[in-house]
Amino acid sequence: MLSIQVIADVWDRHLITMRTIEHLHMFSIALILSIIIGVSVGVFIYMKPKTANPVLNFLNIVETIPDLALIVLLLPILKLGAGPTIAACVLYSILPIARNTYTGLKSVDEQYTYVAQAIGLSPREALMKVRIPMSLPLIAGGIRIALVFCMGVVTLGGLVAAGGLGTVLQNGIQLYQKDAILVAGLWTGLLAVLLDGFAGMIEKKLHERYGTW
Amino acid sequence: MQTERLFDRIESIQFKGITKKYGEGFAVKELDLEIIGGELLILIGPSGSGKTTTLRMINRMIEQDEGSVTINGIDTKDADPVRLRRNIGYVIQNIGLFPHMTIRENIGLVPKIEKQNKKDIEERVKTLLDFVSLPPEMFMNRYPKQLSGGQQQRVGLARAMAMDPPLFLMDEPFGALDPILRKQLQKEFLKIKNEINRTIVFVTHDIEEALVLGDRIAIMDQGELVQVGPPEELIFNPANELVADIVDNQRKFKHMDTLKVKDLMSPFEDKYVLEAKMEACDAVDEMTDRDLETAFVFEGDELLGQVEIVDLMKCRDRGEKLSELAKPIKTFQPMDSVAFALSEMKNSGEYLAIVMNSKHPVGILVSDEVLLKLI
The missing domain is CATH 3.10.580.10 (CBS-domain)
Structure with a gap:
Protein backbone atom coordinates (compact mmCIF):
# COMPACT_ATOMS: atom_id res chain seq x y z
CA MET A 1 0.00 0.00 0.00
CA LEU A 2 1.22 3.50 0.83
CA SER A 3 4.72 3.35 2.25
CA ILE A 4 6.45 6.45 3.49
CA GLN A 5 8.76 6.07 0.51
CA VAL A 6 5.81 6.22 -1.90
CA ILE A 7 4.27 9.22 -0.15
CA ALA A 8 7.58 11.10 -0.18
CA ASP A 9 8.04 10.25 -3.81
CA VAL A 10 4.58 11.42 -4.85
CA TRP A 11 4.97 14.49 -2.65
CA ASP A 12 8.16 15.52 -4.44
CA ARG A 13 7.13 14.62 -7.96
CA HIS A 14 3.80 16.48 -7.74
CA LEU A 15 5.20 19.48 -5.83
CA ILE A 16 2.64 18.97 -3.12
CA THR A 17 4.23 21.49 -0.74
CA MET A 18 3.91 24.21 -3.37
CA ARG A 19 0.43 23.04 -4.34
CA THR A 20 -0.65 23.18 -0.66
CA ILE A 21 0.57 26.74 -0.39
CA GLU A 22 -1.35 27.66 -3.57
CA HIS A 23 -4.38 25.87 -2.22
CA LEU A 24 -4.36 27.64 1.13
CA HIS A 25 -3.58 30.95 -0.57
CA MET A 26 -6.70 30.77 -2.74
CA PHE A 27 -8.68 29.46 0.18
CA SER A 28 -7.70 32.34 2.50
CA ILE A 29 -8.35 35.04 -0.06
CA ALA A 30 -11.75 33.53 -0.78
CA LEU A 31 -12.63 33.16 2.90
CA ILE A 32 -11.54 36.68 3.84
CA LEU A 33 -13.53 38.18 0.94
CA SER A 34 -16.52 36.04 1.91
CA ILE A 35 -16.38 37.22 5.52
CA ILE A 36 -16.13 40.88 4.54
CA ILE A 37 -18.93 40.67 1.97
CA GLY A 38 -21.08 38.22 3.95
CA VAL A 39 -21.01 40.19 7.21
CA SER A 40 -21.66 43.44 5.34
CA VAL A 41 -24.64 41.94 3.52
CA GLY A 42 -25.93 40.53 6.84
CA VAL A 43 -25.67 43.89 8.57
CA PHE A 44 -27.22 45.65 5.58
CA ILE A 45 -30.31 43.42 5.40
CA TYR A 46 -30.65 43.73 9.17
CA MET A 47 -30.70 47.51 8.92
CA LYS A 48 -33.04 47.47 5.93
CA PRO A 49 -35.37 44.62 6.86
CA LYS A 50 -37.40 44.99 3.66
CA THR A 51 -34.41 43.84 1.63
CA ALA A 52 -33.81 40.76 3.78
CA ASN A 53 -36.12 38.35 1.98
CA PRO A 54 -35.26 39.28 -1.62
CA VAL A 55 -31.52 39.22 -0.88
CA LEU A 56 -31.61 35.90 0.96
CA ASN A 57 -33.78 34.38 -1.77
CA PHE A 58 -31.37 35.52 -4.44
CA LEU A 59 -28.42 34.05 -2.53
CA ASN A 60 -30.37 30.83 -2.12
CA ILE A 61 -30.71 30.58 -5.91
CA VAL A 62 -26.95 31.12 -6.33
CA GLU A 63 -26.48 28.35 -3.79
CA THR A 64 -28.46 25.87 -5.91
CA ILE A 65 -26.18 26.20 -8.96
CA PRO A 66 -23.85 23.17 -8.95
CA ASP A 67 -20.32 24.28 -8.06
CA LEU A 68 -18.69 22.97 -11.20
CA ALA A 69 -21.31 24.75 -13.34
CA LEU A 70 -20.75 27.97 -11.44
CA ILE A 71 -16.99 27.84 -12.05
CA VAL A 72 -17.52 27.17 -15.74
CA LEU A 73 -20.06 30.01 -15.97
CA LEU A 74 -17.49 32.36 -14.48
CA LEU A 75 -14.76 31.30 -16.90
CA PRO A 76 -15.66 33.70 -19.75
CA ILE A 77 -15.69 36.62 -17.31
CA LEU A 78 -12.69 35.84 -15.17
CA LYS A 79 -10.54 33.71 -17.52
CA LEU A 80 -8.56 30.63 -16.57
CA GLY A 81 -6.67 30.54 -13.28
CA ALA A 82 -7.55 31.27 -9.67
CA GLY A 83 -10.16 33.96 -10.46
CA PRO A 84 -13.26 31.85 -11.16
CA THR A 85 -12.47 29.51 -8.29
CA ILE A 86 -12.17 32.30 -5.72
CA ALA A 87 -15.28 34.00 -7.11
CA ALA A 88 -17.27 30.78 -6.87
CA CYS A 89 -16.13 30.26 -3.26
CA VAL A 90 -17.22 33.76 -2.36
CA LEU A 91 -20.59 33.40 -4.10
CA TYR A 92 -21.28 30.20 -2.18
CA SER A 93 -20.08 31.53 1.14
CA ILE A 94 -22.02 34.79 1.22
CA LEU A 95 -25.28 33.01 2.01
CA PRO A 96 -24.28 31.13 5.17
CA ILE A 97 -22.34 34.09 6.55
CA ALA A 98 -24.95 36.72 5.66
CA ARG A 99 -27.80 34.55 6.91
CA ASN A 100 -26.11 33.80 10.22
CA THR A 101 -25.10 37.44 10.70
CA TYR A 102 -28.68 38.52 10.06
CA THR A 103 -30.13 35.87 12.39
CA GLY A 104 -27.52 36.67 15.03
CA LEU A 105 -28.25 40.38 14.98
CA LYS A 106 -31.98 39.73 15.12
CA SER A 107 -31.74 37.31 18.01
CA VAL A 108 -29.98 39.74 20.37
CA ASP A 109 -32.58 40.81 22.93
CA GLU A 110 -34.04 44.25 22.04
CA GLN A 111 -33.55 45.23 25.65
CA TYR A 112 -29.76 45.41 25.19
CA THR A 113 -30.07 47.84 22.29
CA TYR A 114 -32.57 49.78 24.33
CA VAL A 115 -30.21 50.06 27.30
CA ALA A 116 -27.27 50.89 25.04
CA GLN A 117 -29.17 53.83 23.58
CA ALA A 118 -30.59 54.90 26.92
CA ILE A 119 -27.11 55.27 28.41
CA GLY A 120 -26.07 57.40 25.45
CA LEU A 121 -24.79 55.23 22.61
CA SER A 122 -25.75 56.29 19.10
CA PRO A 123 -27.58 53.65 17.02
CA ARG A 124 -24.31 52.96 15.18
CA GLU A 125 -22.35 52.56 18.42
CA ALA A 126 -25.04 50.30 19.81
CA LEU A 127 -24.65 48.10 16.72
CA MET A 128 -20.85 48.02 16.82
CA LYS A 129 -20.36 47.68 20.57
CA VAL A 130 -23.34 45.59 21.57
CA ARG A 131 -25.24 43.91 18.76
CA ILE A 132 -22.41 42.68 16.56
CA PRO A 133 -20.23 41.38 19.44
CA MET A 134 -23.23 39.57 20.89
CA SER A 135 -23.89 37.95 17.49
CA LEU A 136 -20.32 36.70 17.06
CA PRO A 137 -21.00 33.06 18.00
CA LEU A 138 -23.64 32.76 15.26
CA ILE A 139 -21.53 34.67 12.74
CA ALA A 140 -18.66 32.28 13.48
CA GLY A 141 -21.00 29.35 12.86
CA GLY A 142 -21.77 30.77 9.41
CA ILE A 143 -18.09 31.25 8.64
CA ARG A 144 -17.43 27.67 9.60
CA ILE A 145 -19.99 26.43 7.07
CA ALA A 146 -18.42 28.72 4.44
CA LEU A 147 -15.01 27.29 5.26
CA VAL A 148 -16.13 23.76 4.47
CA PHE A 149 -17.75 24.93 1.18
CA CYS A 150 -14.60 26.74 0.18
CA MET A 151 -12.32 23.77 0.78
CA GLY A 152 -14.42 21.80 -1.66
CA VAL A 153 -14.68 24.49 -4.30
CA VAL A 154 -10.96 25.33 -4.18
CA THR A 155 -10.14 21.67 -4.85
CA LEU A 156 -12.37 21.77 -7.94
CA GLY A 157 -10.27 24.68 -9.15
CA GLY A 158 -7.73 22.17 -10.46
CA LEU A 159 -10.07 21.66 -13.44
CA VAL A 160 -9.70 25.26 -14.60
CA ALA A 161 -5.97 25.68 -14.05
CA ALA A 162 -6.37 27.39 -10.72
CA GLY A 163 -3.49 25.43 -9.21
CA GLY A 164 -3.71 24.02 -5.70
CA LEU A 165 -4.21 20.43 -4.61
CA GLY A 166 -6.99 19.97 -7.18
CA THR A 167 -4.29 20.05 -9.86
CA VAL A 168 -2.50 17.09 -8.28
CA LEU A 169 -5.74 15.13 -8.16
CA GLN A 170 -6.48 16.12 -11.72
CA ASN A 171 -3.05 15.00 -12.91
CA GLY A 172 -3.38 11.76 -10.99
CA ILE A 173 -6.69 11.01 -12.70
CA GLN A 174 -5.39 11.99 -16.15
CA LEU A 175 -2.24 9.87 -15.82
CA TYR A 176 -4.00 7.15 -13.85
CA GLN A 177 -1.56 7.32 -10.95
CA LYS A 178 -3.39 5.73 -8.02
CA ASP A 179 -0.72 6.75 -5.51
CA ALA A 180 -0.98 10.41 -6.45
CA ILE A 181 -4.79 10.36 -6.23
CA LEU A 182 -4.66 8.66 -2.87
CA VAL A 183 -1.99 10.92 -1.35
CA ALA A 184 -3.49 14.15 -2.64
CA GLY A 185 -7.02 13.05 -1.75
CA LEU A 186 -6.13 12.05 1.81
CA TRP A 187 -4.05 15.18 2.31
CA THR A 188 -6.84 17.48 1.06
CA GLY A 189 -9.32 15.71 3.31
CA LEU A 190 -7.02 15.96 6.30
CA LEU A 191 -6.49 19.68 5.69
CA ALA A 192 -10.24 20.26 5.56
CA VAL A 193 -10.78 18.34 8.79
CA LEU A 194 -7.96 20.23 10.54
CA LEU A 195 -9.22 23.63 9.41
CA ASP A 196 -12.77 22.77 10.39
CA GLY A 197 -11.57 21.61 13.80
CA PHE A 198 -9.65 24.83 14.24
CA ALA A 199 -12.70 26.87 13.25
CA GLY A 200 -14.77 24.80 15.66
CA MET A 201 -12.39 25.70 18.46
CA ILE A 202 -12.70 29.39 17.68
CA GLU A 203 -16.45 29.09 17.51
CA LYS A 204 -16.50 27.42 20.92
CA LYS A 205 -14.29 30.13 22.41
CA LEU A 206 -16.61 32.80 21.03
CA HIS A 207 -19.58 30.97 22.53
CA GLU A 208 -17.90 30.96 25.91
CA ARG A 209 -16.97 34.60 25.61
CA TYR A 210 -20.04 36.10 23.97
CA GLY A 211 -22.74 33.52 23.89
CA THR A 212 -23.63 32.77 27.47
CA TRP A 213 -26.40 35.19 28.23
CA MET B 1 -14.60 63.92 20.44
CA GLN B 2 -15.78 64.68 23.96
CA THR B 3 -19.36 65.92 23.84
CA GLU B 4 -20.01 69.11 25.70
CA ARG B 5 -22.23 68.81 28.75
CA LEU B 6 -25.75 70.09 28.31
CA PHE B 7 -26.16 70.97 31.98
CA ASP B 8 -24.08 70.70 35.14
CA ARG B 9 -26.92 70.80 37.59
CA ILE B 10 -30.67 70.56 37.38
CA GLU B 11 -32.74 73.60 38.29
CA SER B 12 -36.01 72.05 37.25
CA ILE B 13 -37.65 69.68 34.82
CA GLN B 14 -41.04 70.74 33.52
CA PHE B 15 -43.67 68.62 31.83
CA LYS B 16 -46.23 70.86 30.13
CA GLY B 17 -49.38 69.43 28.57
CA ILE B 18 -47.69 66.12 27.75
CA THR B 19 -49.78 63.62 25.82
CA LYS B 20 -48.65 60.29 24.43
CA LYS B 21 -51.07 58.08 22.55
CA TYR B 22 -50.82 54.37 21.95
CA GLY B 23 -53.19 53.44 19.17
CA GLU B 24 -56.59 54.52 20.43
CA GLY B 25 -55.69 54.88 24.09
CA PHE B 26 -53.58 57.30 26.03
CA ALA B 27 -50.35 56.28 27.71
CA VAL B 28 -50.08 59.75 29.20
CA LYS B 29 -52.77 62.40 29.02
CA GLU B 30 -52.19 66.14 29.41
CA LEU B 31 -49.60 65.77 32.10
CA ASP B 32 -48.27 68.81 33.93
CA LEU B 33 -45.53 68.11 36.43
CA GLU B 34 -42.51 69.91 37.77
CA ILE B 35 -39.48 68.10 39.13
CA ILE B 36 -37.41 70.30 41.39
CA GLY B 37 -33.61 70.21 41.15
CA GLY B 38 -32.02 68.05 43.87
CA GLU B 39 -35.12 66.08 44.80
CA LEU B 40 -35.89 62.41 44.42
CA LEU B 41 -39.27 62.19 42.76
CA ILE B 42 -41.05 58.85 42.70
CA LEU B 43 -43.44 57.96 39.89
CA ILE B 44 -45.79 55.25 41.06
CA GLY B 45 -49.06 53.76 39.92
CA PRO B 46 -50.71 50.57 38.70
CA SER B 47 -49.36 49.03 35.49
CA GLY B 48 -50.49 50.99 32.47
CA SER B 49 -50.62 54.20 34.51
CA GLY B 50 -48.02 55.89 32.31
CA LYS B 51 -45.25 56.14 34.90
CA THR B 52 -42.56 54.46 32.78
CA THR B 53 -43.63 56.36 29.67
CA THR B 54 -43.30 59.60 31.62
CA LEU B 55 -39.80 58.66 32.77
CA ARG B 56 -38.68 57.71 29.28
CA MET B 57 -39.84 60.99 27.81
CA ILE B 58 -37.22 62.82 29.89
CA ASN B 59 -34.31 61.25 27.95
CA ARG B 60 -36.34 61.00 24.74
CA MET B 61 -36.37 57.21 24.64
CA ILE B 62 -40.07 57.87 24.04
CA GLU B 63 -41.18 61.01 22.22
CA GLN B 64 -44.37 62.76 23.29
CA ASP B 65 -47.12 63.51 20.77
CA GLU B 66 -48.04 66.84 22.35
CA GLY B 67 -46.60 69.18 24.93
CA SER B 68 -43.04 69.87 25.95
CA VAL B 69 -40.45 68.61 28.38
CA THR B 70 -37.92 71.24 29.39
CA ILE B 71 -34.80 70.78 31.49
CA ASN B 72 -33.49 74.07 32.95
CA GLY B 73 -35.69 75.81 30.40
CA ILE B 74 -34.18 73.96 27.43
CA ASP B 75 -36.73 72.03 25.39
CA THR B 76 -35.44 68.44 25.12
CA LYS B 77 -36.66 68.40 21.51
CA ASP B 78 -33.91 70.92 20.72
CA ALA B 79 -31.20 68.77 22.30
CA ASP B 80 -29.29 66.05 20.50
CA PRO B 81 -30.63 62.80 22.05
CA VAL B 82 -27.21 61.14 22.36
CA ARG B 83 -25.75 64.19 24.07
CA LEU B 84 -28.80 64.46 26.31
CA ARG B 85 -28.57 60.81 27.38
CA ARG B 86 -24.86 60.99 28.16
CA ASN B 87 -25.81 63.72 30.62
CA ILE B 88 -28.41 61.55 32.32
CA GLY B 89 -27.59 58.44 34.35
CA TYR B 90 -29.92 55.54 33.54
CA VAL B 91 -30.57 52.47 35.66
CA ILE B 92 -32.95 49.71 34.65
CA GLN B 93 -34.01 46.54 36.40
CA ASN B 94 -32.55 43.13 35.74
CA ILE B 95 -31.05 42.91 32.30
CA GLY B 96 -29.18 46.21 32.20
CA LEU B 97 -25.55 45.03 32.03
CA PHE B 98 -24.01 43.84 28.77
CA PRO B 99 -23.16 40.14 29.18
CA HIS B 100 -20.20 40.18 26.78
CA MET B 101 -18.36 42.92 28.65
CA THR B 102 -16.54 42.71 31.96
CA ILE B 103 -17.65 44.89 34.84
CA ARG B 104 -14.80 47.28 34.01
CA GLU B 105 -15.92 47.51 30.36
CA ASN B 106 -19.56 47.91 31.31
CA ILE B 107 -18.86 50.84 33.61
CA GLY B 108 -16.26 52.41 31.32
CA LEU B 109 -18.27 52.06 28.11
CA VAL B 110 -19.48 55.61 27.61
CA PRO B 111 -16.25 57.22 28.93
CA LYS B 112 -14.36 55.07 26.42
CA ILE B 113 -16.63 56.12 23.56
CA GLU B 114 -16.04 59.71 24.68
CA LYS B 115 -12.33 58.99 24.18
CA GLN B 116 -11.39 59.69 27.75
CA ASN B 117 -7.86 58.82 28.79
CA LYS B 118 -7.44 55.11 29.66
CA LYS B 119 -5.90 55.79 33.05
CA ASP B 120 -8.68 58.18 34.01
CA ILE B 121 -11.31 55.60 33.06
CA GLU B 122 -9.54 52.93 35.12
CA GLU B 123 -9.41 55.26 38.14
CA ARG B 124 -13.03 56.23 37.68
CA VAL B 125 -14.17 52.59 37.49
CA LYS B 126 -12.28 51.78 40.70
CA THR B 127 -13.68 54.77 42.54
CA LEU B 128 -17.21 53.93 41.48
CA LEU B 129 -16.92 50.26 42.45
CA ASP B 130 -15.61 51.29 45.85
CA PHE B 131 -18.49 53.70 46.10
CA VAL B 132 -21.05 50.92 45.64
CA SER B 133 -19.14 48.67 48.09
CA LEU B 134 -17.69 46.22 45.58
CA PRO B 135 -13.89 45.75 46.00
CA PRO B 136 -12.55 46.71 42.52
CA GLU B 137 -9.77 44.12 42.38
CA MET B 138 -12.33 41.38 43.02
CA PHE B 139 -14.93 42.51 40.52
CA MET B 140 -13.37 44.55 37.71
CA ASN B 141 -12.59 41.63 35.44
CA ARG B 142 -15.63 39.49 36.11
CA TYR B 143 -18.55 39.10 33.74
CA PRO B 144 -22.05 40.06 34.85
CA LYS B 145 -23.20 36.44 35.05
CA GLN B 146 -20.53 35.81 37.69
CA LEU B 147 -22.24 38.31 39.98
CA SER B 148 -25.29 37.95 42.19
CA GLY B 149 -28.41 39.95 41.38
CA GLY B 150 -27.67 42.47 44.11
CA GLN B 151 -24.10 42.93 42.92
CA GLN B 152 -25.25 43.42 39.32
CA GLN B 153 -27.66 46.09 40.46
CA ARG B 154 -24.78 47.91 42.21
CA VAL B 155 -22.72 47.76 39.03
CA GLY B 156 -25.70 49.17 37.13
CA LEU B 157 -25.72 52.11 39.51
CA ALA B 158 -21.94 52.56 39.16
CA ARG B 159 -22.30 52.59 35.37
CA ALA B 160 -24.99 55.27 35.57
CA MET B 161 -22.56 57.43 37.56
CA ALA B 162 -19.68 57.00 35.10
CA MET B 163 -20.21 60.35 33.36
CA ASP B 164 -21.05 62.09 36.65
CA PRO B 165 -24.51 63.13 35.45
CA PRO B 166 -26.57 65.70 37.35
CA LEU B 167 -29.74 63.71 36.74
CA PHE B 168 -30.60 60.04 37.20
CA LEU B 169 -33.51 58.11 35.76
CA MET B 170 -34.22 54.86 37.57
CA ASP B 171 -36.66 52.42 36.04
CA GLU B 172 -37.68 49.99 38.80
CA PRO B 173 -34.02 49.37 39.64
CA PHE B 174 -34.75 47.01 42.52
CA GLY B 175 -37.85 45.43 41.00
CA ALA B 176 -36.35 42.01 40.30
CA LEU B 177 -34.79 41.45 43.72
CA ASP B 178 -36.22 39.53 46.65
CA PRO B 179 -37.82 41.67 49.39
CA ILE B 180 -35.01 41.56 51.97
CA LEU B 181 -32.31 42.25 49.42
CA ARG B 182 -34.41 45.05 47.99
CA LYS B 183 -34.69 46.69 51.42
CA GLN B 184 -30.94 46.46 51.91
CA LEU B 185 -30.13 48.00 48.57
CA GLN B 186 -32.72 50.72 49.17
CA LYS B 187 -31.07 51.56 52.45
CA GLU B 188 -27.69 51.72 50.78
CA PHE B 189 -29.08 53.70 47.88
CA LEU B 190 -30.47 56.24 50.34
CA LYS B 191 -26.97 56.72 51.70
CA ILE B 192 -25.56 57.12 48.18
CA LYS B 193 -28.34 59.51 47.27
CA ASN B 194 -27.53 61.77 50.21
CA GLU B 195 -23.86 61.67 49.33
CA ILE B 196 -24.16 62.48 45.64
CA ASN B 197 -27.04 64.89 46.10
CA ARG B 198 -28.39 64.71 42.55
CA THR B 199 -31.81 64.97 41.01
CA ILE B 200 -33.39 61.53 40.66
CA VAL B 201 -36.59 60.41 38.98
CA PHE B 202 -37.49 56.94 40.14
CA VAL B 203 -40.22 54.61 38.86
CA THR B 204 -41.49 51.86 41.12
CA HIS B 205 -44.60 49.82 41.82
CA ASP B 206 -43.59 49.20 45.42
CA ILE B 207 -45.19 51.78 47.71
CA GLU B 208 -42.87 50.96 50.62
CA GLU B 209 -39.92 51.74 48.40
CA ALA B 210 -41.61 54.98 47.35
CA LEU B 211 -42.29 56.04 50.93
CA VAL B 212 -38.75 55.26 52.07
CA LEU B 213 -36.87 56.85 49.18
CA GLY B 214 -39.05 59.61 47.82
CA ASP B 215 -38.79 63.27 48.71
CA ARG B 216 -42.01 63.62 46.78
CA ILE B 217 -44.24 60.97 45.27
CA ALA B 218 -46.30 61.39 42.11
CA ILE B 219 -49.18 58.95 41.89
CA MET B 220 -50.38 58.21 38.37
CA ASP B 221 -53.39 56.35 37.11
CA GLN B 222 -54.50 55.72 33.54
CA GLY B 223 -52.07 58.26 32.15
CA GLU B 224 -53.04 61.03 34.51
CA LEU B 225 -51.39 62.52 37.54
CA VAL B 226 -53.63 61.94 40.55
CA GLN B 227 -51.64 63.51 43.36
CA VAL B 228 -48.10 64.63 44.00
CA GLY B 229 -46.60 65.47 47.37
CA PRO B 230 -44.30 64.34 50.17
CA PRO B 231 -45.00 60.92 51.75
CA GLU B 232 -46.67 62.27 54.89
CA GLU B 233 -49.11 64.32 52.85
CA LEU B 234 -50.15 61.29 50.81
CA ILE B 235 -50.61 59.21 53.94
CA PHE B 236 -52.63 61.76 55.88
CA ASN B 237 -54.39 63.66 53.08
CA PRO B 238 -54.96 61.27 50.21
CA ALA B 239 -56.74 62.98 47.32
CA ASN B 240 -59.05 60.03 46.73
CA GLU B 241 -59.73 56.37 47.45
CA LEU B 242 -57.12 55.19 44.94
CA VAL B 243 -54.34 57.17 46.60
CA ALA B 244 -55.42 55.93 50.02
CA ASP B 245 -55.39 52.37 48.71
CA ILE B 246 -52.00 52.66 47.10
CA VAL B 247 -50.35 54.44 50.00
CA ASP B 248 -51.69 52.31 52.79
CA ASN B 249 -52.80 49.07 51.22
CA GLN B 250 -52.33 47.05 54.38
CA ARG B 251 -53.91 49.77 56.47
CA LYS B 252 -50.90 49.48 58.68
CA PHE B 253 -50.55 53.19 59.27
CA LYS B 254 -54.09 53.41 60.59
CA HIS B 255 -53.67 50.50 62.95
CA MET B 256 -50.09 51.05 63.91
Missing part, protein backbone atom coordinates in the same frame (compact mmCIF):
# COMPACT_ATOMS: atom_id res chain seq x y z
CA ASP B 257 -50.69 50.77 67.62
CA THR B 258 -52.07 47.27 67.31
CA LEU B 259 -49.59 46.05 64.68
CA LYS B 260 -47.55 42.99 65.73
CA VAL B 261 -44.11 41.91 64.59
CA LYS B 262 -45.63 38.89 62.85
CA ASP B 263 -47.70 41.20 60.62
CA LEU B 264 -44.64 42.95 59.28
CA MET B 265 -41.96 40.26 59.14
CA SER B 266 -40.78 38.42 56.03
CA PRO B 267 -40.64 34.63 56.32
CA PHE B 268 -37.32 33.12 57.35
CA GLU B 269 -35.70 30.86 54.76
CA ASP B 270 -32.89 28.33 55.01
CA LYS B 271 -30.85 30.21 52.44
CA TYR B 272 -30.09 32.88 55.05
CA VAL B 273 -28.31 30.37 57.30
CA LEU B 274 -24.52 29.94 57.32
CA GLU B 275 -22.56 27.56 59.53
CA ALA B 276 -20.33 29.08 62.23
CA LYS B 277 -17.27 27.11 61.11
CA MET B 278 -17.37 28.40 57.53
CA GLU B 279 -14.48 30.63 56.44
CA ALA B 280 -15.05 34.20 55.34
CA CYS B 281 -13.83 33.70 51.75
CA ASP B 282 -16.06 30.69 51.23
CA ALA B 283 -18.97 32.59 52.72
CA VAL B 284 -18.50 35.37 50.13
CA ASP B 285 -18.86 32.89 47.26
CA GLU B 286 -21.73 31.12 48.95
CA MET B 287 -23.58 34.38 49.54
CA THR B 288 -22.95 35.50 45.96
CA ASP B 289 -24.48 32.23 44.75
CA ARG B 290 -27.48 32.61 47.03
CA ASP B 291 -27.79 36.31 46.17
CA LEU B 292 -27.55 37.46 49.78
CA GLU B 293 -26.26 40.71 51.22
CA THR B 294 -26.69 39.53 54.79
CA ALA B 295 -26.66 36.03 56.27
CA PHE B 296 -27.25 34.70 59.76
CA VAL B 297 -24.64 32.56 61.46
CA PHE B 298 -25.80 29.52 63.39
CA GLU B 299 -23.87 27.00 65.43
CA GLY B 300 -26.17 24.03 65.44
CA ASP B 301 -29.46 25.55 66.59
CA GLU B 302 -27.90 28.51 68.29
CA LEU B 303 -27.96 31.93 66.59
CA LEU B 304 -24.56 33.62 66.81
CA GLY B 305 -25.33 36.76 64.84
CA GLN B 306 -25.27 38.26 61.35
CA VAL B 307 -22.59 38.82 58.72
CA GLU B 308 -22.71 41.21 55.77
CA ILE B 309 -21.04 40.36 52.50
CA VAL B 310 -19.60 43.89 52.28
CA ASP B 311 -17.62 43.26 55.48
CA LEU B 312 -16.62 39.71 54.56
CA MET B 313 -15.11 40.88 51.27
CA LYS B 314 -12.76 43.17 53.20
CA CYS B 315 -11.33 40.40 55.34
CA ARG B 316 -10.52 38.04 52.50
CA ASP B 317 -7.44 35.80 52.69
CA ARG B 318 -7.24 35.80 56.44
CA GLY B 319 -9.03 32.52 56.89
CA GLU B 320 -11.25 33.79 59.66
CA LYS B 321 -14.27 31.76 60.68
CA LEU B 322 -17.75 33.25 60.64
CA SER B 323 -18.08 32.54 64.37
CA GLU B 324 -15.43 35.22 64.98
CA LEU B 325 -17.00 37.71 62.59
CA ALA B 326 -20.68 37.47 63.38
CA LYS B 327 -22.12 40.67 64.76
CA PRO B 328 -24.87 40.52 67.36
CA ILE B 329 -28.44 40.87 66.16
CA LYS B 330 -31.65 41.58 68.00
CA THR B 331 -34.37 38.98 68.29
CA PHE B 332 -38.07 39.53 68.86
CA GLN B 333 -41.13 37.38 69.45
CA PRO B 334 -43.89 37.26 66.82
CA MET B 335 -46.37 38.86 69.24
CA ASP B 336 -44.13 41.82 70.20
CA SER B 337 -45.54 45.16 69.13
CA VAL B 338 -44.06 46.69 65.99
CA ALA B 339 -43.69 50.09 67.63
CA PHE B 340 -41.57 48.55 70.37
CA ALA B 341 -39.44 46.46 68.01
CA LEU B 342 -38.76 49.27 65.55
CA SER B 343 -37.78 51.79 68.19
CA GLU B 344 -35.47 49.21 69.78
CA MET B 345 -33.81 48.67 66.41
CA LYS B 346 -33.55 52.39 65.80
CA ASN B 347 -31.81 52.93 69.14
CA SER B 348 -29.11 50.39 68.33
CA GLY B 349 -28.86 51.51 64.69
CA GLU B 350 -29.68 48.06 63.32
CA TYR B 351 -32.01 47.54 60.41
CA LEU B 352 -32.47 43.79 60.58
CA ALA B 353 -33.74 41.61 63.40
CA ILE B 354 -34.69 37.97 63.66
CA VAL B 355 -38.09 36.85 64.84
CA MET B 356 -37.85 33.75 67.01
CA ASN B 357 -40.68 31.48 67.99
CA SER B 358 -39.27 29.99 71.19
CA LYS B 359 -36.02 28.53 69.78
CA HIS B 360 -36.74 28.58 66.04
CA PRO B 361 -36.25 31.47 63.64
CA VAL B 362 -39.54 32.15 61.85
CA GLY B 363 -39.05 35.55 60.29
CA ILE B 364 -36.88 38.53 59.50
CA LEU B 365 -37.91 42.00 60.54
CA VAL B 366 -36.59 44.88 58.46
CA SER B 367 -36.73 48.33 59.96
CA ASP B 368 -39.37 50.45 58.28
CA GLU B 369 -38.29 54.07 57.97
CA VAL B 370 -41.75 55.29 57.18
CA LEU B 371 -43.36 53.67 60.16
CA LEU B 372 -40.53 54.93 62.32
CA LYS B 373 -41.16 58.49 61.20
CA LEU B 374 -44.77 58.13 62.24
CA ILE B 375 -44.18 56.53 65.62
